[in-house]
Amino acid sequence: MPAPHFSYSLNASTIRPTPLLQQIEIAAKAGYKGIELWHDAIDQSISDGGTLQDIQHCLLNNGLSVPTTIYLGDWFDTEESQLATVMDECKRRMEQAAFLGAPHVIAGPPSGIADQALGAQRYRKLLELGLALGTAPSMEFLGFVDQVNTIEEAIHILDLAEHPKGTTVLDPFHIFRGGGPVGSIQKLSPHQIAVCHFNDTPGSPERTHQHDHHRVMPGDGHLDLRAYLDQLRAIDYQGWLSLELFSEDYWKKDPLEVARIGMEKMRQVAVSYTHLTLPTIYSV
Numbered sequence: 001m002p003a004p005h006f007s008y009s010l011n012a013s014t015i016r017p018t019p020l021l022q023q024i025e026i027a028a029k030a031g032y033k034g035i036e037l038w039h040d041a042i043d044q045s046i047s048d049g050g051t052l053q054d055i056q057h058c059l060l061n062n063g064l065s066v067p068t069t070i071y072l073g074d075w076f077d078t079e080e081s082q083l084a085t086v087m088d089e090c091k092r093r094m095e096q097a098a099f100l101g102a103p104h105v106i107a108g109p110p111s112g113i114a115d116q117a118l119g120a121q122r123y124r125k126l127l128e129l130g131l132a133l134g135t136a137p138s139m140e141f142l143g144f145v146d147q148v149n150t151i152e153e154a155i156h157i158l159d160l161a162e163h164p165k166g167t168t169v170l171d172p173f174h175i176f177r178g179g180g181p182v183g184s185i186q187k188l189s190p191h192q193i194a195v196c197h198f199n200d201t202p203g204s205p206e207r208t209h210q211h212d213h214h215r216v217m218p219g220d221g222h223l224d225l226r227a228y229l230d231q232l233r234a235i236d237y238q239g240w241l242s243l244e245l246f247s248e249d250y251w252k253k254d255p256l257e258v259a260r261i262g263m264e265k266m267r268q269v270a271v272s273y274t275h276l277t278l279p280t281i282y283s284v
Helices: 020-029 039-047 052-061 080-099 116-133 151-161 172-178 182-187 225-234 255-271
Strands: 007-011 034-038 068-072 104-107 136-140 168-170 193-198 240-243
Touching: 007 020, 007 255, 020 034, 020 039, 020 052, 020 255, 034 039, 034 240, 039 052, 039 068, 039 080, 052 080, 068 080, 068 136, 080 104, 080 116, 104 116, 104 193, 116 136, 116 151, 136 151, 136 193, 151 168, 151 182, 168 172, 172 193, 172 225, 182 225, 225 255, 240 255
Parallel strands: 007 034, 007 240, 034 068, 068 104, 104 136, 136 168, 168 193, 193 240
Antiparallel strands: none
């Protein structure tokens, strides 16, 4: 069976603190077809005198799509008295996403203990609001967040929300960090995945001590990324692979060089990918 077709995207976190318009130009020069933009960078670009139209034109001129924008916060677990304010901010960000053509906005999980039933209820409301604006929030699980750190927990929230447009975000780092099995990808359908982030992680420190900044380029760590891709093939996912790193070491380097190396390493892993047995590295 042939390997699936993926479209390659650059998550702009990989080349911080490069200004947003330059992020877009660099992604195009490095050969990506998409770029995930962060709302704090969008707001900074506007604060510096730019406009959403400027960002839109830059995307069009460089031939880039925006798979997602990042992120919506606090909606899951904020106090009821603060919910209207939080939802207003989510609405503002979703309006930006829709204007820039992003089909999804990543909606972060809570920072502490999660009331999954409440979070699912609010996620449904967030989806309804976003879809009315022209974009769909995607509920992300994070490996270091209590009770929302595995694929199973994300699926549970999607099931409770009972919305046909509910999606989550996959990321090999978060699957590893949360301790759940990579094989759980097969519990999802392709339309339930907004984007697949792509990265690797070193063998140390131990899993529970790793955080975002420990991520490394695909192929430079110890994860079996071909098994991750094998699971995506099993459900016929043919969407975005998006390089997402948070390394100050990379941020100090030439951003175009970092983006080009990232593209090369993603392609090397994806093109050489073959059907493999599921690894044990993702399980606790």
